[in-house]
Amino acid sequence: MSTKLKPAMLLLAALIYVAVGFAQPTEVSYPVSVASLQAGVKNQTAVLEWKTVCYLSYANFKIERSTDGINFTEIHGFSANRLRCQQPFQFEDNDLPAQSKIFYRVNAGDLDGNFFHSKIAAIFNSSTANSIKLFPTITSSVFNLVYNATASEKLTILLIGNNGRIMQSARVNAVAGNNQFSFNVSLLGSGVYFVSVAGGRKPFTGTLIKQ
Numbered sequence: 001m002s003t004k005l006k007p008a009m010l011l012l013a014a015l016i017y018v019a020v021g022f023a024q025p026t027e028v029s030y031p032v033s034v035a036s037l038q039a040g041v042k043n044q045t046a047v048l049e050w051k052t053v054c055y056l057s058y059a060n061f062k063i064e065r066s067t068d069g070i071n072f073t074e075i076h077g078f079s080a081n082r083l084r085c086q087q088p089f090q091f092e093d094n095d096l097p098a099q100s101k102i103f104y105r106v107n108a109g110d111l112d113g114n115f116f117h118s119k120i121a122a123i124f125n126s127s128t129a130n131s132i133k134l135f136p137t138i139t140s141s142v143f144n145l146v147y148n149a150t151a152s153e154k155l156t157i158l159l160i161g162n163n164g165r166i167m168q169s170a171r172v173n174a175v176a177g178n179n180q181f182s183f184n185v186s187l188l189g190s191g192v193y194f195v196s197v198a199g200g201r202k203p204f205t206g207t208l209i210k211q
Helices: 007-021
Strands: 032-042 045-054 058-066 073-081 089-093 101-109 115-117 121-124 132-135 142-149 153-161 166-174 177-184 191-198 204-210
Touching (some): 032 115, 032 121, 073 089, 142 153, 142 191, 153 177
Antiparallel strands (some): 032 045, 045 089, 058 101, 101 115, 101 121, 132 142, 153 166
């Protein structure tokens, strides 16, 4: 004995099949996220601009930087309320590492410490070829000299007093890439000194203030 389904039951079965068979998975939505992130360079300063989507009363942000695109370090953090999150954000990084390519990302999080990464944005720092950086320029103990070389070089680094007398000297070997040399000046008297680099492809003289 055969049974026939009524037209109404056939229509209901078809609707269930369509709803189950063709339903699309929904995207995971976060309470706060970075909708867009752009990075550029202006006057040797990295400029980051981003917009957020926020459903929280307050959100936390962490700006991270990397020289390899894998290992990131936090360089700035702050909180903002929902009204502020509706407006674009901007951050300037004027302490760029001596690398030709620098990566950034912005982490947006809730007050419980849950953070969600943005996409990664990169800048090209064209001023880093054989670039030299002295920091800190005001110190009571140690200063560092960062030298970015395109090839191996032998350098002579001199610390010269305001009267022209050589107070310290060092011969160092720089390798291709980023080099950092540290010097202790804690025993020197207070005053203005000059740091000179010779022997490389780009001579350099910087001013150091010893407190």
